[in-house]
Amino acid sequence: METVYLDNAATTQIDDEVISAMHESMRSNFGNPSSIHAFGRKAKAAVETARKSIASLLNISSSNIVFTSGGTEADNMAISCAVRDLGVTKIISSRIEHHAVLNCVEFLDAEQKIDLQFVNLDQDGSVDLAHLEQLLSENPDAKTLVSLMHINNEIGNILDIKAVGELCQKHKAYFHSDTVQSVGHYEMNLSDLPVDFIAVSAHKFHGPKGVGFLYVKSRNHLKPLIHGGSQERELRAGTESVHNIVGLQKALELAYTNLKEESEYIKSLKEYFISSLKSKIPGIRFNGLSGDLDKSTYTLVNVSIPLSASESDMMLFQLDLKGIACSKGSACQSGAQLGSFVLNEVYGEKLDYPGIRFSFSKFTTKKELDYVIFVLKGLAVSQTN
Structure with missing residues (x-):
């Protein structure tokens, strides 16, 4: 795996x-x-x-x-x-x-x-x-x-x-x-x-x-x-x-x-991840400004996939089973069965789907992102059928 x-x-x-x-x-x-x-x-x-x-x-x-x-x-x-x-x-x-x-x-x-x-x-x-x-x-x-x-x-x-x-x-x-x-x-x-x-x-x-x-x-x-x-x-x-x-x-x-070289590399990964998710998963939303390469940090994206609440709650568990580590938000909230307080504050009642945060580093590879995109697409399709 x-x-x-x-x-x-x-x-x-x-x-x-x-x-x-x-x-x-x-x-x-x-x-x-x-x-x-x-x-x-x-x-x-x-x-x-x-x-x-x-x-x-x-x-x-x-x-x-x-x-x-x-x-x-x-x-x-x-x-x-x-x-x-x-x-x-x-x-x-x-x-x-x-x-x-x-x-x-x-x-x-x-x-x-x-x-x-x-x-x-x-x-x-x-x-x-x-x-x-x-x-x-x-x-x-x-x-x-x-x-x-x-x-x-x-x-x-x-x-x-x-x-x-x-x-x-x-x-x-x-x-x-x-x-x-x-x-x-x-x-x-x-x-x-x-x-x-x-x-x-x-x-x-x-x-x-x-x-x-x-x-x-x-x-x-x-x-x-x-x-x-x-x-x-x-x-x-x-x-x-x-x-x-x-x-x-x-x-x-x-x-x-190594800031210039590494930041450009990580930004290219984020750009690739965003474009791939948009093409593979219809209706995906990028929360806050995380989908904007100029107005958000190059190190992370926060996405909501159009699934039911129960399906979304299982998403992190399913990703973990597939060997993918990501989060709903701050690690300080780990263990709590709660959505992101940040997204709740920003979107309120408009928050239809929980968010998932993916954050990158100089050690992240395009091959790894391809695997994550493949898994996400599979989970999104299987849980909407």
Whole structure:
């Protein structure tokens, strides 16, 4: 049986060169980075070298990077510290953010009575920038944080992050963006972007799980959320995971070294997949902007096949039996017998058929896509007869 992995938006296969770098780091950098002896200094040097390398790739200062356990911690740190340390009393977000953001802002709304407002979405799930400016204009004396993801992890819509940042600057608001689906896949010159915080996770670009970082434009007024030692310039206590940080560094270096070639290759796969599905499965719908090669990320598509609800519910199971890995949406919802909250929010009662997300990587091949298309066509035909 063929096995095809098309769930790269959930996590990616670790690159062999990353594994090698991590293996060598575990062998030679086993000292505690906080220790003052030679073993500790060597481990500390590995951490700081990684920090400088990552900063160089994003055109920022290394002092702006705080290593975390991943995107969720980075999102929570940015939002919670903005409220506690920067005096934010109003948060503007959207209802289709990743749960790392959505659950955090809703917690702050319930527990700390933050004024939480949600920006309207267009019919394709795009953020209504006119409504965003309207919300920013209301109660101008309130310190405001806007939290909007750069690329939606389920439908692939790309936010005009620069336009949002400029609106935030105009209205003196802080801007946080979850860039987990974009860093490593798109050029990011952070010195030129009007953004105060971004969250990054290594396992989305062929690095290890359990490590990421928070970019903080200005750290002068932030205090730690995790209390303990003085690691990460006293902003994030806990012994640094040296081998994971080295893996993050290597994965990001590889991603940006090969970005043009790999992005063009993956985009060609997406284009082929879209055209093939349109020709093979009548009535198929591409959700959000995922069927638009210019307005959505090149790494994923989200499709709805015209089947009954029960047939659609069985689709992922049937695909899994055929060796095909994909998803209904965010992996954070795995195990729940629920449809995508993103699609429910965007389409509401117009959501006739559940969506399935297929996401690609540099390891995906056209031969694998041909197999998936063949299986999908067979399932669609058999379940409609």
